[in-house]
Amino acid sequence: MATSKSTNTYNRQNWEDADFPILCQTCLGDNPYIRMTKEKYGKECKICSRPFTVFRWCPGARMRFKKTEICQTCSKLKNVCQTCLLDLEYGLPIQVRDAALKVQDDLPRNEVNKEYYIQNLESQLSNSDPTQPTNSLKSKGSSDLLVRLARTAPYYKRNRPHVCSFWVKGECRRGEECPYRHEKPTDPDDPLADQNIKDRYYGVNDPVAEKLMRRAAAMPALPPPEDKTVTTLYVGNLPDNVTEDELRGHFYQYGEIRCLTLVPRAQCAFVQYTSRNAAEHAAEKTFNRLVIFGKRLTIKWGKSQGRQGLTEKNDGVPMLEPVPGLPGTLPPPPAYLHPFPPQMPPPPNRPNDFFNLHHYGGPGWGPWGPPGMAPPPPPAPLPAPLRLHYPSQDPARLGAHAHTNAPQI
Structure with a gap:
């Protein structure tokens, strides 16, 4: 009796053999010198189920080892990283990117149709010009949602080790030498704890994408001020x-x-x-x-x-800010500093005094003006200025002491 063989047995010539993976900067790590292992036909792609070349590496110190999860054909089809399955240009899930660019996913879900579709796509990619972009998503342009949510720097925190299960049970005896994290695990009721690689690739029911969409809806705006002169x-x-x-x-x-x-x-x-x-x-x-x-x-x-x-004067000189702890205004000056006492108004403005016209005013003019004008009352005497005494003016505090043995001059 003949045994049934899978399609991969007949189409082994279409298995993927690559020299370097398609990765984002976050998954590759911050270390420019990494050691990467290559295993030809190591695993099956989790999307198209075709064997492909698996790469494995450590992105940095105190990080977990990472490996490629999907083949390069599926990666080029969606323009995503082979490991994290996030968009290579914006670092966002496929569901967020497709919703912003209004892209409809036409990838077949049936195994036979999907393999036939991917084989035809791979033949088109092999015959096309390698210098031209192979993904049609690059020509879709951009959107405000993608620009606001896109990551501008790598997020290396995503490469941290997993939580130590022995530490959660209180049985880990490695201490600081344990390569896993000693932190509280994620709540099982949290939607982010249930992530599926196929849902992320097809852009459906992705909890990370839903969280980002809610964050975009709650982003603050920048309303213009009411003052129309502000530019x-x-x-x-x-x-x-x-x-x-x-x-x-x-x-x-x-x-x-x-x-x-x-x-x-x-x-x-x-x-x-x-x-x-x-x-x-x-x-x-x-x-x-x-x-x-x-x-x-x-x-x-x-x-x-x-x-x-x-906050500016009429002449354009900016006013100084008040010093904290000091009174806002200075007390009024003493009465003796006024040119005229408060109870006595200043003398009226007499043009004769200014122009010295009382000598030429004609007969009967007095020194104060027309005939019959009485002189102004004499000003009240100014009060004697107060004598201020400071402690430093005391001769006894300045070291001047009487000495009986001092020589007589």
Whole structure:
């Protein structure tokens, strides 16, 4: 009786043989010198069930060993990493990426149809130009959701070892030499504890993707201020090597810039637009989306021009901030420092005195003005100034003591 043979037995020539895996930077690790083992036809792909070359390596110190899970054909079909199955460009699950780009998955689920589809796809990839992008997803463009959720730096925490099961039971005797984590395990009721590699690849029922979608829905917005005169944006978290020309190149596309001030010491900048519409357009397009040199910039609105005017004098000189702990205003000066006592108004303005016209006022004019005008009452005598005494003025405290044996001069 003849035994049935699988399709892989007849199509062994289509098994995958690769020289290097398709990995993301997070799975590859931060160590530029790693030792990687290669096993030809080591395992079956968890998507298409075809044997492929398995790579195994350690991404860094105190990290767990990782290996490839799917073949390179399935990886190129979805543009994902062979190990974590996250998008190579954004570092996001396939479900989030397809929802943002509105991509429909047409990969067949049946084993026979799936193998036939993948074989035809692999033949197309082998006949195509290797310099051209093989994935149609790269030509879909981008979206605001992907830019806001995309990772700008590797997340090496994902490579940590698994939780030690012996430590959970209280039986681990290795101590610090244990290669596994001694931490509290994930709650079994947590949706993130139940992850399936096929669900992630096909983009259905992925708990990580659902968590990211909820995070995107709850992201804060940047409402414009009520003061219409505010046209300045604050840009924070700048890289150290960023220049003013690079910032101007990013923000000039939203409108005409009046001035751009770069503060390298504080790692921030202020961008002032000529119009309010340009500032609102720039704030909408760059909030939680602008990434320069791998760092996501912080975008906020500048201060109100009206509030700044309250803290300035009429001549434009800014006023000093009050010192904490001191009174806000100084006490009034003493009465004797006034040019005129409070009870006595200053003398009226007499043009005759100023221009010396009492000599030419004609007959009958007195020294104080027209005839019959009495002289003003004499001013009240000013009080004697108070004598201030300081302890340092005491001769006894300055070391002047009487000595009986001092020589007589």
